[in-house]
Amino acid sequence: MKLHQLKPAEGAVKREKRIGRGQGSGHGGTSTRGHKGAKSRSGYSKKIGFEGGQMPLQRRIPKFGFTNPNKVEYKAINLDDLQSLIEKTGATVIDIALLQDNGLASKNDLIKILGRGELNSIQEVKANAFSKSAIEAIEKAGGKAVVL
Secondary structure (H helix, E strand, C coil): CCHHHCCCCCCCCCCCCCCCCCHHHCCCCCCCCCCCCHHHCCCCCCCCCCECCECCHHHHCCCCCCCCCCCCCEEEEEHHHHHHHHHHHCCCEECHHHHHHCCCCCCCCEEEEECCCCCCCCCEEEECEECHHHHHHHHHCCCEEEEC
């Protein structure tokens, strides 16, 4: 076999559908688009959510709810997470930069320390907010909670 003898398998290649090239082609006249209507015209593109003139779903369903633009969301970090961080790094002061470096918080997160778990030894924890139980546990371990 040589390169000039190569050809596709039988039935693998179909003929191109030549639309709008006269009645003899079988695709003349309306060019496979049916009769009249928007879809038969050139330049037609269906709008997102268009249901043929029927009132679309997103307009049939009532609006509800409210998003408060002033809501403050905190990234919650528990004391047991802090304890594992202390064991890993040996830090005595925990601040936001340390939490970000170790993947516990992202750059723009506001951090709230919550009271799940226990702390053994710490000097200082700096965060944007603390729960009451977290403050108690930090002070019991001999440290202090600093609100930034």
